[in-house]
Amino acid sequence: MAAAVRGGSRVQAKPRTRAPQTAARPAPAKAVRRPARQAKERHGPSPKAALLGAVAILALATAATLATGHRGERLVAAIGSGVDARFGAAGFRLKTIEVQGASPMAKADIVKAAGLYIDQPILGLDLNDLRRHVEQVGWVKEARVVRLLPDTLVVAVAEHRQLAVWQHAGRQYVIDDHGQVIKEADPARFATLPLVVGEGAADHAPEILPVIAQRPRLIGQMDALVRVDDRRWDIRMKDGSLIQLPADNVESALMQLEHLDQRSRILELGFDRIDLRNPDVVSVRPRPNQVLPAQTQLVSPTAAGQ
Numbered sequence: 001m002a003a004a005v006r007g008g009s010r011v012q013a014k015p016r017t018r019a020p021q022t023a024a025r026p027a028p029a030k031a032v033r034r035p036a037r038q039a040k041e042r043h044g045p046s047p048k049a050a051l052l053g054a055v056a057i058l059a060l061a062t063a064a065t066l067a068t069g070h071r072g073e074r075l076v077a078a079i080g081s082g083v084d085a086r087f088g089a090a091g092f093r094l095k096t097i098e099v100q101g102a103s104p105m106a107k108a109d110i111v112k113a114a115g116l117y118i119d120q121p122i123l124g125l126d127l128n129d130l131r132r133h134v135e136q137v138g139w140v141k142e143a144r145v146v147r148l149l150p151d152t153l154v155v156a157v158a159e160h161r162q163l164a165v166w167q168h169a170g171r172q173y174v175i176d177d178h179g180q181v182i183k184e185a186d187p188a189r190f191a192t193l194p195l196v197v198g199e200g201a202a203d204h205a206p207e208i209l210p211v212i213a214q215r216p217r218l219i220g221q222m223d224a225l226v227r228v229d230d231r232r233w234d235i236r237m238k239d240g241s242l243i244q245l246p247a248d249n250v251e252s253a254l255m256q257l258e259h260l261d262q263r264s265r266i267l268e269l270g271f272d273r274i275d276l277r278n279p280d281v282v283s284v285r286p287r288p289n290q291v292l293p294a295q296t297q298l299v300s301p302t303a304a305g306q
Contacts, residue, residue: 092150092151093119093150093151094151096151096152097114097153099155099157101156102139102140105139105186105189109184110134115133122151125147127145127146130155131145137184138176138180138181138184139182141157142158160177160178160182161177162174162176163179163205164209165187165193165195165196166181166197166202167198168197172187173202174187174193179202179204194209194224195224198228199230200230204233205225208225211250211254212235212254218235221267222235223238232246239270241272241273252279256276257274260284270287271285271287
């Protein structure tokens with residue numbers, strides 16, 4: 001065997017000792033785990049991860065808006081579209097729309113005004129804009145829109161109270177308790193509401209109808225309230241008779257009518273016309289060939305004391 005020479009002396013190299021050979025043992029079986037990246041690519045991000053990632057992206061976009069102005073706004077819009085898509089992939093899509101506090105007739109109009117559709121990204125919805133659209137519906141007094149993740153939107157509304165049917169210029173409308181027209185309401189479906197007729201009737205109906213509603217015998221036989229020259233009312237009864245009210249002190253005039261009815265049951269007997277425009281005297285005109293009791297001529301207490 002060749003010798004290695006160092007410093008003029010020879011050292012014989014020793015052969016490398018080999019370890020004794022033993023029988024090879026099989027390696028124990030190990031559970032194979034799928035890499036996290038592969039799992040994410042197959043199943044998509046978890047809702048929690050998507051939410052955290054989107055919050056981070058939006059925070060960066062907001063900072064960019066403050067720094068760059070309008071260019072930042074365009075950047076936010078572009079990023080927002082990407083965030084919506086990412087949330088949609090994670091399951092944040094609209095599946096259910098719940099309308100609370102609305103009558104069956106109003107629900108369809110509310111959903112239509114909201115302009116929502118199934119499977120749109122729910123986190124991209126502007127809730128304030130949705131509320132404004134819903135509050136433009138005639139049925140709706142006020143609205144509140146709530147997002148329930150991952151897939152539900154709740155629209156809670158308070159409706160205007162339907163007060164009367166207003167007839168004007170050959171058309172009919174349903175009005176609320178503020179005299180505003182509920183444009184979506186079909187008057188034919190509100191036959192039990194009082195009928196008010198004429199120019200200005202819608203505006204002044206909220207003032208007089210609660211006063212008449214306190215008198216069941218009168219409102220039970222009333223056919224319509226007719227606005228005269230936009231300054232006073234006539235009550236047209238179902239049998240065709242007429243009650244003329246003054247421009248002022250309507251409640252006092254109706255109290256006179258009640259007094260007359262208690263004495264003579266005039267609302268049951270029938271008449272052609274009762275004139276209440278004079279605060280001192282109630283004048284009753286009978287129908288042709290009709291004889292009314294003497295007590296149907298009523299002088300007010302004020303006039304009697306003069």
